[in-house]
Amino acid sequence: MQAATGISAPVPLVSPRTPADPAFTAWVKSFRKEAVAAGVKASVYDRAMSGLNPDPDVIAADRNQPEFSKPVWGYLESALSDKRVANGKAMLRSHEKALARIEKAYGVDRRIVVAIWGLESAYGQFTGSLHVLRSLATLGYDGRREAFAKSQLIAALKIVQAGDIAPERMMGSWAGAMGQTQFIPTTYLIHAVDFDGDGRRDIWNSADDALASTAHLLSRSGWKTGQSWGYEVTLPNGFDYAEADRSNRRSVAQWRALGVRMADGGALPAGDDAQSAAILLPAGHRGPAFLVLPNFKAILAYNNSTSYALAVGLLSQRFAGQGEIVRDWPRDERPLKRSEREALQRALTNAGYDTKGVDGIIGYNTRQAIRRYQKAHGLPADGHPNERLLRKLNSR
Secondary structure, eight states: OOTTTOOOOOOOSSOTTSOOOHHHHHHHHHHHHHHHHTTOOHHHHHHHHTTOOOOHHHHHHHHOOOSOOOOHHHHHHHHTOHHHHHHHHHHHHHTHHHHHHHHHHHOOOHHHHHHHHHHHHTTTTOOOSEEHHHHHHHHHHHOTTHHHHHHHHHHHHHHHHTTSSOGGGOEEOTTOOBTTTTBOHHHHHHHOOOOSSSSSOOTTTOHHHHHHHHHHHHHHTTOOTTOOSEEEEEOOTTOOGGGOOTTOOEEHHHHHHTTOEETTSOOOOGGGTTSEEEEEOBTBTTSOEEEEOHHHHHHHTTSOOHHHHHHHHHHHHHTTTOOOOOSOOOTTOOOOOHHHHHHHHHHHHHTTOOOSSOSSOOOHHHHHHHHHHHHHTTOOOOOOOOHHHHHHHHTO
């Protein structure tokens, strides 16, 4: 593996480990009509898809999603490791000229761009070892993620058709995330750019293209030049935790008037007064609080996970010797298992606090249901699921 890009010699698209599957071959043949109708040339389809067989590792990865998830502090400890910070500082120096050009072209803070690069592929070292076309064809054939896989497969074929990458060198993850920036194919088609001027958008081998593509995505997602993503804050005594929700936005000036201050006790930055902001409690009311600004939302467009966006923001600050979290995490808590999250949703709905479905995903509807339950029972209404809440519901 080359340290600069993570690209190694491609393995064959047809794996000798996997026997031919007539049903899969029939699926590939039948999907040809759909792909051609969507704009893929028949000759491109035939060349790229000929002889494919399904990848059992992809099916296993799709069906065996982890029951447990890391607590946010565990995720951040890994994301903000000393090695990742040190390597990021080195990359900021070694790619200084290109990053300055990218920052000027798209208005996105170079430290944010490098932080995403570091989290997505360890600065280009780990870009995925599976053939994207084979992975997506496998997912489309298997059926569980059929709509997603088909749309991504058509997009991937269009990338091949454009001449950006040969089919055998289009490497990525089992779910089709590609290159140093881990773009899925549809994201690539919209946001990938040829920044090094070689005539190809190459997020696999060109750091310039990968970094500029990231900046382009953030710029198109509403990044505000010269503004922060957010900062850790302290909340006043008696704060109504129901106010701490990404959908509840006030100006920074309004949050200041409510008594919100910086984590060190200082006043919120006056220069941000007009910005729209929300309070984020990634571990509930017992953990750190963050005031997140519009640029946080732009990062979420890259990966719609608050833990991820928080890691990007904090890692970018660590490059400048900042970004240390002041308040302690509630380390005596553990994240609920998926089965426990489903049990929590069922218990809330049965108690009259409808979560609008049982899927194990703690989204907006479930958090609102938790808040309603917490308010009705005199608990801090932070919308945060934990074991204590589940036990209380089960003891009814």
